[in-house]
Amino acid sequence: MDTIAVIKARRSIRRYRSVAVPNAVLTDLIDCARLAPTGYNSQPWIFVVVTDPAVRGQIADIARYGSFIRQAGACIAVFARSDTETYVEDSCAATENIIIAAGAYGLGTCWVNAYRKSHSQAIEKLLGAPADYELVTLLAVGYPDEEKKTAKKPLTDVLRWNHFDGTDANA
Numbered sequence: 001m002d003t004i005a006v007i008k009a010r011r012s013i014r015r016y017r018s019v020a021v022p023n024a025v026l027t028d029l030i031d032c033a034r035l036a037p038t039g040y041n042s043q044p045w046i047f048v049v050v051t052d053p054a055v056r057g058q059i060a061d062i063a064r065y066g067s068f069i070r071q072a073g074a075c076i077a078v079f080a081r082s083d084t085e086t087y088v089e090d091s092c093a094a095t096e097n098i099i100i101a102a103g104a105y106g107l108g109t110c111w112v113n114a115y116r117k118s119h120s121q122a123i124e125k126l127l128g129a130p131a132d133y134e135l136v137t138l139l140a141v142g143y144p145d146e147e148k149k150t151a152k153k154p155l156t157d158v159l160r161w162n163h164f165d166g167t168d169a170n171a
């Protein structure tokens with residue numbers, strides 16, 4: 001699929017087929033992640049790819065609203081050095097790169113709330129994160145076992161040209 005089609009077709013997937021995601025594909029997802037833009041080119045991140053079903057099961061138990069991580073082929077935890085100015089934005093940019101690249105590989109994903117949540121420290125500890133790294137995002141990644149058409153606001157509701165009041169591109 002071309003990039004625009006992947007972006008437009010993407011929806012959060014919470015049901016996965018029990019098929020492993022090849023390590024080469026997961027490696028390429030992280031290669032795409034590491035090329036995302038970062039403030040001051042700081043690249044403050046470490047990406048932990050969890051394929052071990054036992055560890056995924058533990059994360060699924062810990063992460064609130066992330067139980068489907070157990071069924072997904074992999075879970076990707078994005079950590080970043082919290083002493084950098086833009087580590088949250090950087091991590092989110094990398095996460096979206098993973099989501100789009102995963103879509104191009106026919107994989108589904110779901111972002112799981114993980115930044116400074118009640119379960120964040122337990123996941124940091126489980127995955128052995130050093131004290132200067134913080135968990136920013138958590139993603140389930142796997143082959144979809146559902147089709148989603150989650151409703152979106154129409155383009156005309158959210159696009160303004162040149163000014164908050166501008167609805168006409170040619171005005």
Ligand SMILES: Cc1cc2nc3c(=O)[nH]c(=O)nc-3n(C[C@H](O)[C@H](O)[C@H](O)COP(=O)(O)O)c2cc1C
Pocket residue numbers: 010011012013014064065066110111112113114148150
């Ligand atoms: C920052 C963030 C946190 C999210 N956390 C969760 C979560 O913990 N569990 C979950 O099932 N979905 C989570 N989602 C997915 C959203 O529920 C989903 O993106 C939203 O409902 C829109 O649906 P769509 O992704 O299919 O367009 C999260 C998404 C974002 C961007």
